[in-house]
Amino acid sequence: MAKIKTNKTPAASAPCPCFSGNPYGDCCKPFHDGEKSPQPVQVMRARYAAYACNMPQFIMKTTHPDHEDFAKSGWRDSILVFCNNYKFTGLEVGQPEVDQDTPDKVYVYFTAMMAGAKGGGAVSFDERSVFLLTDDGEWLYRAPDANYKESVNVISKRKYNAAAKTDRPSGFSAR
Numbered sequence: 130m131a132k133i134k135t136n137k138t139p140a141a142s143a144p145c146p147c148f149s150g151n152p153y154g155d156c157c158k159p160f161h162d163g164e165k166s167p168q169p170v171q172v173m174r175a176r177y178a179a180y181a182c183n184m185p186q187f188i189m190k191t192t193h194p195d196h197e198d199f200a201k202s203g204w205r206d207s208i209l210v211f212c213n214n215y216k217f218t219g220l221e222v223g224q225p226e227v228d229q230d231t232p233d234k235v236y237v238y239f240t241a242m243m244a245g246a247k248g249g250g251a252v253s254f255d256e257r258s259v260f261l262l263t264d265d266g267e268w269l270y271r272a273p274d275a276n277y278k279e280s281v282n283v284i285s286k287r288k289y290n291a292a293a294k295t296d297r298p299s300g301f302s303a304r
């Protein structure tokens with residue numbers, strides 16, 4: 130694991146890596162620093178930014194204990210490898226939707242864009258994520274919604290790393 134880079138935190142005045150258009154200090158930084166967000170959409174954005182900033186600890190902290198990767202050995206390293214293998218080039222988030230039967234369950238739609246860090250082509254993922262509210266008042270990423278047909282699109286014509294499909298860790302698809 131010689132060349133794996135960890136934590137590259139942006140300056141508070143730099144544009145937030147979640148592509149909100151706001152400065153990092155006014156957007157995802159407080160959540161990366163430990164504040165709880167009352168909004169699942171904000172957790173989603175902060176998770177994307179955490180991938181961009183090589184912060185596996187935030188991804189792990191905001192993953193629901195029922196997630197299949199939770200506390201698996203090698204989880205932190207596999208997230209870091211994923212972070213290092215890609216550039217995180219764009220994020221669009223749709224309106225969240227509260228589950229009709231379970232108010233503590235919210236669906237978040239998003240499209241995440243990425244490109245291979247070593248010159249691979251660009252890909253985008255559509256997903257509907259399930260977030261659950263814990264008793265501690267924290268929104269945690271549970272899983273991609275199994276009832277939603279997610280799609281993976283190759284944006285550029287260049288060959289992209291097939292790992293984009295298979296190695297995608299939880300986060301915006303912890304699996």
Ligand SMILES: [Zn+2]
Pocket residue numbers: 145146147148149153156157158174175178
């Ligand atoms: Zn942000």
